[in-house]
Amino acid sequence: MGTTQLESVPEPKYWHLKTVLSEALDSEFSVGEILPNERDLAARFGVARATLRQALEQLELEGRLQRRRGVGTTVAPPRVGVAVGTEQHAWPGAAEDAWQSVDCVLAAPPAAVADVLETASEELVHTVRRSRVSHGQPVAAELLYIPESSVPDLSAIDTPSATARARAVLRELQRLELEGQDRAVELGSARADDAKELDRLPGAPVLVVTTRFFAEGRTAAVSVATYRADTCRLTFADSGGVEIHHGPERQAS
Amino acid sequence: MGTTQLESVPEPKYWHLKTVLSEALDSEFSVGEILPNERDLAARFGVARATLRQALEQLELEGRLQRRRGVGTTVAPPRVGVAVGTEQHAWPGAAEDAWQSVDCVLAAPPAAVADVLETASEELVHTVRRSRVSHGQPVAAELLYIPESSVPDLSAIDTPSATARARAVLRELQRLELEGQDRAVELGSARADDAKELDRLPGAPVLVVTTRFFAEGRTAAVSVATYRADTCRLTFADSGGVEIHHGPERQAS
DNA sequence: AAGTGGTCTAGACCACAGT
DNA sequence: CTGTGGTCTAGACCACTTG
Numbered sequence: 001m002g003t004t005q006l007e008s009v010p011e012p013k014y015w016h017l018k019t020v021l022s023e024a025l026d027s028e029f030s031v032g033e034i035l036p037n038e039r040d041l042a043a044r045f046g047v048a049r050a051t052l053r054q055a056l057e058q059l060e061l062e063g064r065l066q067r068r069r070g071v072g073t074t075v076a077p078p079r080v081g082v083a084v085g086t087e088q089h090a091w092p093g094a095a096e097d098a099w100q101s102v103d104c105v106l107a108a109p110p111a112a113v114a115d116v117l118e119t120a121s122e123e124l125v126h127t128v129r130r131s132r133v134s135h136g137q138p139v140a141a142e143l144l145y146i147p148e149s150s151v152p153d154l155s156a157i158d159t160p161s162a163t164a165r166a167r168a169v170l171r172e173l174q175r176l177e178l179e180g181q182d183r184a185v186e187l188g189s190a191r192a193d194d195a196k197e198l199d200r201l202p203g204a205p206v207l208v209v210t211t212r213f214f215a216e217g218r219t220a221a222v223s224v225a226t227y228r229a230d231t232c233r234l235t236f237a238d239s240g241g242v243e244i245h246h247g248p249e250r251q252a253s
Numbered sequence: 254m255g256t257t258q259l260e261s262v263p264e265p266k267y268w269h270l271k272t273v274l275s276e277a278l279d280s281e282f283s284v285g286e287i288l289p290n291e292r293d294l295a296a297r298f299g300v301a302r303a304t305l306r307q308a309l310e311q312l313e314l315e316g317r318l319q320r321r322r323g324v325g326t327t328v329a330p331p332r333v334g335v336a337v338g339t340e341q342h343a344w345p346g347a348a349e350d351a352w353q354s355v356d357c358v359l360a361a362p363p364a365a366v367a368d369v370l371e372t373a374s375e376e377l378v379h380t381v382r383r384s385r386v387s388h389g390q391p392v393a394a395e396l397l398y399i400p401e402s403s404v405p406d407l408s409a410i411d412t413p414s415a416t417a418r419a420r421a422v423l424r425e426l427q428r429l430e431l432e433g434q435d436r437a438v439e440l441g442s443a444r445a446d447d448a449k450e451l452d453r454l455p456g457a458p459v460l461v462v463t464t465r466f467f468a469e470g471r472t473a474a475v476s477v478a479t480y481r482a483d484t485c486r487l488t489f490a491d492s493g494g495v496e497i498h499h500g501p502e503r504q505a506s
Numbered sequence: 507a508a509g510t511g512g513t514c515t516a517g518a519c520c521a522c523a524g525t
Numbered sequence: 526c527t528g529t530g531g532t533c534t535a536g537a538c539c540a541c542t543t544g
Contacts, residue, residue: 010539012513015455037529048515053530058442058456069530070523079439183489185438186332187458187482189311201531202268203311205440205458229440236436236489263520265532290510301534306511322511323542454512 013047014054020045021055025064025075035065035073061205063230069201079233082132082139084183089211091178092128092144092221093170099142102129103162104169109145116212116222119147126151128166131197132225139232140209141197142225146173150220176220182212185234194226205229266300267307273298274308278317278328288318288326314458316483322454332486335385335392337436342464344431345381345397345474346423352395355382356415357422362398369465369475372400379404381419384450385478392485393462394450395478399426403473429473435465438487447479458482 035041042052056073059065066076088098109117109125117125128144151172188208195202211223227234288294295305309326312318319329341351362370362378370378381397404425441461448455459479466474480487 014513018456039529048517050516051514054513056530061440061458062442063439067530068523069521070528072529081437184334184486185460185489186316186486187314187440187460189315203271205314207438207440233437233439236438267532292510301536303535304533307532309511320511321542322540323509325510 014051014058017045017047017052017055018058021059022064025059029075031075031077033075035075037072060230066230076231080134080137080139080231081235082134082227082232083237084209084234085237086181089181089183089209089223089225091174091213092130092223093167093174099130099132101163101166101170102131104128104166105162106148113145113222113224116210117145117147117219119149119219124148126169128169130166137231138198138228140225140227141194142223145222145224146220150176150215173221176215178213178215179217180214182214184210186210187229188226190226198226198228200228200230207232207234209234267304267311270298270300270305270308271311274312275317278312282328284328284330286328288328290325313483319483329484333387333390333392333484334488335387335480335485336490337462337480337487338490339434342434342436342462342476342478344427344466345383345476346420346427352383352385354416354419354423355384357381357419358415359401366398366475366477369463370398370400370472372402372472377401379422381422383419390484391451391481393478393480394447395476398475398477399473403429403468426474429468431466431468432470433467435467437463439463440482441479443479451479451481453481453483460485460487462487 029035036044038049038052038056042049045052056065056067060067060076063076063079065073067073083098090097092099105127106124107127108114108122109127113125119125125148126144126146128146130142130144131138132140132142146169151169153172153175186208188206190198190200190202190204190206192202194206195204198204198206206226207229209223209225209227211225212219213221213223215221282288289297291302291305291309295302298305309318309320313320313329316329316332318326320326336351343350345352358380359377360380361367361375362380366378372378378401379397379399381399383395383397384391385393385395399422404422406425406428439461441459443451443453443455443457443459445455447459448457451457451459460482462476462478462480464476464478465472466476468474
């Protein structure tokens, strides 16, 4: 027999399946093309549907596939490069910072946020919802937490629409001088509301970017932005003042 | 009946389960404590083991749990903050850049890397394996790709050990002047060899940090570092020259 | 040897998108 | 309506760690 290896470490079926599918995607399919349905694929490879799904899940996690309930599985385009530098996650409200305000409420922050804000845990914060769109698709949903004490002169709380309220808070925030910021990236799973905004199912993998904004010697605002992990590649262009020539990869608007 | 909502949108069982478990972890368990085994937990909640596992998988993805085959499921400590700024991912080989060389081979790069390097696709590259340890645990495995043309004066290719060869390449690289760099973060799944080094199973979720180093007007080296997504929070401290006072969270060494 | 998590099966039903 | 992916079940066996 042509035993190249003695199968001393038998590879899981779904892992091997993933490799086979991955190669097929490279050679036999083009972006946007729809794959056979899961039941057919499972039969074709002689495995149970659950096993086939385990392979598809991984490929989707890696941004190779896109699955939509009721529609089918399609070959995903290469990940979108989304800039997350100091320019794009700038002092919120600055002349185009890539974000669009949705609404704003005044409420008690979640415990984790209160922790980061280092404020009195009972202090209310303005919570601004914003969204970020790239290439016509929503790529991120953000919650911006701004303690009342950061925008003390905010007058018209009784602004008609929630969107106008959001803009008022950001405009007021601009009066502070930004002294520095702090960023962290980690893996998370989409909460129900974020999932809806990102057009994904709850629990979908997301990259959570937490930014702290410092002004007047303290934490003046905290942004928690959740990016679709399947379609986004976060780029940080902190080159030492040099212009970088980019390849054919797509960049964020 | 106390029907708060008419179940018009019945939440999946595993999602509800995840919420319940998450709250239990907060209130009834402490870090390092081991949970009941999966069969018992499933029985206790009246669901199939597969369903219970779906909830556990999500919690592990979020860094709340740690599961080890043959051992059990334990409550994970909060994620480790790992600095990924320009200091830690500096010009490789500089006086402590947080990485430790393992070995080095001279080979043709993967297609994706050749693409980023923008070099002749057949040119051989030095491939240096490095690893990064934080708090006694391996947190990242890196592959550093350095085209031969970046270190033309490299003499002793026939160095005895692979580790010494790695050091020789990095020392030679230091002679170039770094002009800038470029970073991207995306979600991936661990290859078999990375998984082994990170003490995880193949396919485990990882954060892939791709860094391009520019010198002499071109891409002189490319680093592909894979961080454990379950235990790591990548931090970018690009504050505007200000010292940031950190909370009780743990930072990387 | 016993107990754990990891893989796999062959079914079933549900929610959703496009007729 | 039909067809798709998403959820769920009740089992089975395997790979691994520990006593």
